Amino acid sequence: MGRIGKIALTGLLAGSALLSVPATAKTVALSHFTLIDGTGRAPVKDSALIIRDGRIAWVGPAARLKTPKGVKVRNLAGKFVMPGLIDSHVHLGLVDGITQDLKYYTRENVERQLHLYAAYGITSVQVLGTDKDEIHDIVKDIRADPAGRARVWTAGRGVVFKGSYGGVAGLDAEVATPAEARAMVDREAAKGADFIKLWVDDEFGSLPERMPPAISAAVIDEAHKQGKQAIAHVFYLDNARELTREGVNGLGHEVRDAPMDAKLLAEMKAKHVWQVAATLSREASFTYDLLPFVDDPFFSRGVTPETIAQLKDPARRKRLTSGPNFPKYPGVLKMAMENFAREAKAGIPYGMGTDSGPSARFPGYFAHWELELMVKAGITPLQALTAATSGNARFMGATNIGTVQASKAADLLVLDKDPTRDIRNTRSIAMVFLNGEAVPTIWQTCTGRPADACRAAAR
């Protein structure tokens, strides 16, 4: 945290009404928990850690904890401490309830969603290409002090081929030529984009053309010239192959039309192409006319009663089941899960991401569902947790998050039950620390109702 915190603490500015002691300039000690440190190593029983000024100052065996003077140690016996989760594929500020419109992209709405992510233990998100320019001020603000908001990495506006798939209505992001594509990449990099996003798809053949290779190659090349990684939305196997050839750094979804073959997997591995996000929860959500968890308190606490009523509306359900692509999704989900398993087996590096944020793909809840589906696809719970923490941080180049190690940001998830035994135990959230601050958890949240209205539906 730095100077202001230290000065205030040493009392040099005592009496100043303007400079209160920043909340992060606090020391917290936790002990006797089982540590899941995010690196992928096995859980370590009877661990302890010290948080100072928003960072992890020390972590080790509880027996070696040297309690700082005047600090009360919080006994977390029986609990599990892991790094805050990172969702590598989200979109912010697009909806009010389940109504999607870019007019809802306001600082207030974006920040409300970032608080909700934090409540679910998602302490960082990576936004894939649908941000308004306001995001850069919000990011700057959060980097100075999260104040309960999940940390944000952003692509700014992603690159859409004119008339093709991608982006959101109303956000000008379309290009028609390689020169326009390069200019757009330069513009987004100059605004402060952390990476570059592009879309290559045609919505089950319903759109006239996918982004052609001449454009995607220009986007990727220009991103690299700007020192940025390029993440592509893909659906088709042939596009994944072409993008890999062009040097793409990551895929934002699974290949969902055909099985990934050994040749592609080998080339991805050789070029270190990441499966940034499998978005299995996205594909799974499209297979339902009514999400199966609408009355699960872990979900319903995060949304208003109006949203639940809208999800249950028979007219909406009928509209979904009669959509032309509805019958395709069980197969799409199955293909996505099988391809994810193939990649994991082949040693392709992967993160955890949901594509939540568009209508009816809910911030926070979907990350826990995603972890469950990744395990269902064939990896271990520990592998899923590692992907969602140090894996994502490594891809993002975010050196301050993703593991519970000395000097890292104190972004922590405290759980009542062991998530390495059952991945669904990531929902047993006891506490969330963001930058060393305890923030309200989803179990202390009751969206759109008086606080006591959710009490009946407790854990």
Ligand SMILES: [Zn+2]
């Ligand atoms: Zn997306």
